[in-house]
Amino acid sequence: MLSDLKDKRALVTGAAQGLGRAVAELFIERGARVVLSDIDGDLLDKTVADLGDAAFGVVCNVTSEEQVVSSIQAAVDHLGGLDIVVNNAGIEIGKPLVQQTEEEFDRVMSINVKGVFFGIKHATPALIASGGGNIVNMSSVAGLGGVPLLGSYCASKAAVLRMTETAAVELRDHGVRVNAVCPSFINTKMVERLVNPFEGATGAKFDDVVAVKQQRLGTPEEVAEMVAFLASDDAKFVTGSHYVLDSGLTGSLF
Numbered sequence: 001m002l003s004d005l006k007d008k009r010a011l012v013t014g015a016a017q018g019l020g021r022a023v024a025e026l027f028i029e030r031g032a033r034v035v036l037s038d039i040d041g042d043l044l045d046k047t048v049a050d051l052g053d054a055a056f057g058v059v060c061n062v063t064s065e066e067q068v069v070s071s072i073q074a075a076v077d078h079l080g081g082l083d084i085v086v087n088n089a090g091i092e093i094g095k096p097l098v099q100q101t102e103e104e105f106d107r108v109m110s111i112n113v114k115g116v117f118f119g120i121k122h123a124t125p126a127l128i129a130s131g132g133g134n135i136v137n138m139s140s141v142a143g144l145g146g147v148p149l150l151g152s153y154c155a156s157k158a159a160v161l162r163m164t165e166t167a168a169v170e171l172r173d174h175g176v177r178v179n180a181v182c183p184s185f186i187n188t189k190m191v192e193r194l195v196n197p198f199e200g201a202t203g204a205k206f207d208d209v210v211a212v213k214q215q216r217l218g219t220p221e222e223v224a225e226m227v228a229f230l231a232s233d234d235a236k237f238v239t240g241s242h243y244v245l246d247s248g249l250t251g252s253l254f
């Protein structure tokens with residue numbers, strides 16, 4: 001079977017919808033039991049109910065160190081240990097960089113960077129206790145280069161890549177792998193939210209730009225497949241790396 005996750009115990013943050021939900025769903029399909037965490041408790045409850053008995057929900061705001069610690073403990077208690085953590089929760093601010101407020105900049109950094117830092121820091125002891133597991137961080141092609149209207153987001157996703165590499169080297173001797181994925185535009189609420197600001201600021205049709213740059217929107221399931229591979233033992237020699245899913249966007253100058 002592709003990316004077998006039989007009996008693996010996983011925690012996925014920001015999992016009530018979008019990429020996190022798709023990751024949790026695929027992990028369960030591949031045999032894992034999954035704790036889904038999210039700041040949106042109502043949506044989380046619905047998602048967990050949809051995913052069935054292998055899913056369990058914990059409300060957690062990843063910017064709160066206390067909540068991250070207790071969500072990881074809840075996952076360990078519920079699953080009997082932890083093998084995989086997917087630090088997926090993230091937000092965007094779609095505005096020219098010089099128009100972004102300090103509060104907006106801090107919010108992006110707090111969720112996208114500090115949230116991943118807390119996830120790595122506090123999950124590591126549980127992963128080591130389970131014999132060495134792995135972490136997959138959700139970066140973006142926006143972590144590889146600048147994107148108009150996504151200045152703070154780009155900075156945050158670049159920071160995720162540098163933390164991924166550093167943690168991978170620091171944790172290698174403990175048997176913990178740390179990798180990241182860099183998707184381009186994927187069909188989720190996040191991208192829906194970006195269409196109006198993008199078209200307002202550039203005058204270009206968002207769909208046309210997507211068609212030229214990446215042919216079509218990616219699907220959450222396509223991203224989940226890469227995350228499942230990295231989380232599985234098939235990727236046991238893979239750490240400190242990032243994997244791009246962008247249908248050629250970053251490979252082309254035009």
Ligand SMILES: NC(=O)c1ccc[n+]([C@@H]2O[C@H](COP(=O)([O-])OP(=O)(O)OC[C@H]3O[C@@H](n4cnc5c(N)ncnc54)[C@H](O)[C@@H]3O)[C@@H](O)[C@H]2O)c1
Binds near residue numbers: 020
């Ligand atoms: N959709 C894309 O095109 C795309 C591309 C590259 C990377 N990403 C990244 O993938 C991740 C998921 O994005 P998505 O498109 O599924 O977004 P989404 O907005 O559809 O879902 C994000 C989820 O994160 C949760 N969340 C937000 N703030 C949180 C917090 N403080 N604590 C816990 N949960 C919180 C939300 O409630 C939501 O359920 C993000 O890190 C995003 O930056 C998305």
